[in-house]
Amino acid sequence: MSNTNQFTRRSLLKTAGGLALASGLSAPSVLSAQTSDVIRIGHLTPRTGFLGPLGEYGVMAIDLAVEEINAAGGLMGRKVELLKEDSINPQTASTKAERMIERDKVACIIGEISSASCLTIAQVATRNKTLFINTGGNSDALRGKDCQRYMFHVESQNSMYVKTVGRSFLRDGLVKGKKWYSLTADYAFGHDLLSVSKRFMQANGGNFAGDDLVPTDATDFSAYLLKIREAKPDLVVINLAGNQITNFLKQYAEFGLTFPVGGFGFDTALAWAAGKGNFVGTWPVVWHHLLDTPGSKAFVAAFTKKYNKPPENQAWGDYIATKIVAQSINELKSAESPKIIEHFEKGAKFDLLKTRPGYFRASDHQLMHEMYAVTALPADKIKNQWDIFSSSPAVPGPDEPLEVIASTAEENVCKFPS
């Protein structure tokens, strides 16, 4: 092995670093000719990284939704063409949104899970006067100080998650005078959720025992678990996201800790990945596959037939957002974003596969809808790998307005930039 090519450790390190950075960019999509007989919809969501597993459910769901829309005659008689990209990170998300709008002339952009990427996409969307529907970014700031006229939210805000599952915690006596300890995902979503959780727990008499910020790429939670065991909290609050939740649940069971666990943010796929015996606690969801409504049953059946597994809450978000857009375009006989936005702001009602229809709140563009708290079933009551939890009734209850779980105008001020 003679040394024909000189290289140094330094150049090698540089190249390795460069490659790591370059991995953030994916291959450009094929440029297709503009045709007027299709309406394009852009879909952006993380398909790799710690949120990737959830993004994949969003992709499966929007594929199904577009298939159904096209089978039913498309939009104003035109076929829907779906452009899908991995949003990767906030910078790449913004570049890809720009390209979808300017070059591919999409009617709207649907998707996303990361709150940080939602913000950059919304800025591009607003600048280009194109509708963006957020299906997975939870942070209150997106509906508050960072709110944008062209951004609507099918995903619930953190306040709705906290107030939904908070009712279960209050009912179980885990808040008033009790000590709570939290683990928080160290990015926009987690920081926002931590402040919303603190507001809720403080208002209801909980005692804050401590919080650890967890890097998004963390896989080992043993150091955190040792701290939790030492702190002996009455409630462990999980403000984590994506793979973090699965890793936490598996290792919480491994270390044999038994303090009650609850989350203020959650996705069913993460519980499925943790599995029977590891999944514990009570968690909030926007939707789950066991809902007993005709709409949900049909959606679950169609999804299961196509993909051989039930949909989870992220699938519902992307599916329902696409259906809302399709229904609006067909009713308005226009795919222009300003007209759709006006329609939404007027309080148009939409079937959300739940017991009550929902609507977008004009003041902050948040979808007002029912939510649920799911509780892990004990291992001996679990019949299969999917049905591993029981659900609360819809929150808010049938006699309450949908807005009671959302942030108030004072808690979260939204002034659309004009």
Add this chain to the structure above:
Amino acid sequence: MSAMLLTQQILNGLLDGVYYLLIALGLSLIFSLGGIVNLAHGAFYAIGAYLTLVISPYLGFGGAFVVAPVVVALLGVVIERTLFRRFYRSDPILSLLLTFGLAMVAEQALRMIFGAPPLSYSIPPALRGQVAIGSFIYSFYRVVLLGIAVACVVGLWVLLQKTSFGRVVRAGVQNPDMVGALGISLQPYMSVVAALGIGLAGLAGVLLAPIYSIHPAMGQEIITPAFVVVVIGGLGSFWGVVIAALLVGLVKGVMVGIGYSAASTAAIYLLMLLVLLFRPRGLFGERIMRFE
């Protein structure tokens, strides 16, 4: 924070470092001997974890523990014979590109075969529970894991230091031309080193499958810290890598322990920077002519 908790965090951090070690040792060996930066090393770890899921229903966790690393090692030999060997004499930048691509292909293949959502797998019942070492209560599974990892490290050390095989490998790291002049072909040695290194990554995948989330990109999560360990430890040094792995685990654990968890990932890069500033070849890196 009590001294007790700090002690626990230090011990736990050291244990955490042992997982990186299983990945980093192979990475270091393959780089030292073949000059190949195997960015696909994490992918073999992921393949090991997925094989555990496939094999367990038939042979149990014990069966997966034996079979999966062997399958991964054989895969390593195939990759070495067909791809790596073409790059020993060329600029390492080329092999870097090769393994970078290989990592993406492997991850995408896992996604196509098993789907993108994470899959569930739990610790086998016999290995669950806690052990108390004095007042330090710890997961029994991790103690078992530590025992296996230490056995692997010691075994590898004996192989490299006390056998004629090891002597040739060590000579090959230092001066491959001289080894060639003595009439010894390094090619078969390279295959064995690839099998060992990549098999260890597969073993790490088996051992961590019960406690970590199993998803197609899990290899990416582990490759970066493992690479940092190799750089801190220094090329050609067995104990350098061992100490670097423990150090990285320790720094991460203690950062969490003292309440600076947000900086726990950044801290290991800072550690790498400091080490490289003062010791550009890493802690115990040897002066290897062809890498200077």
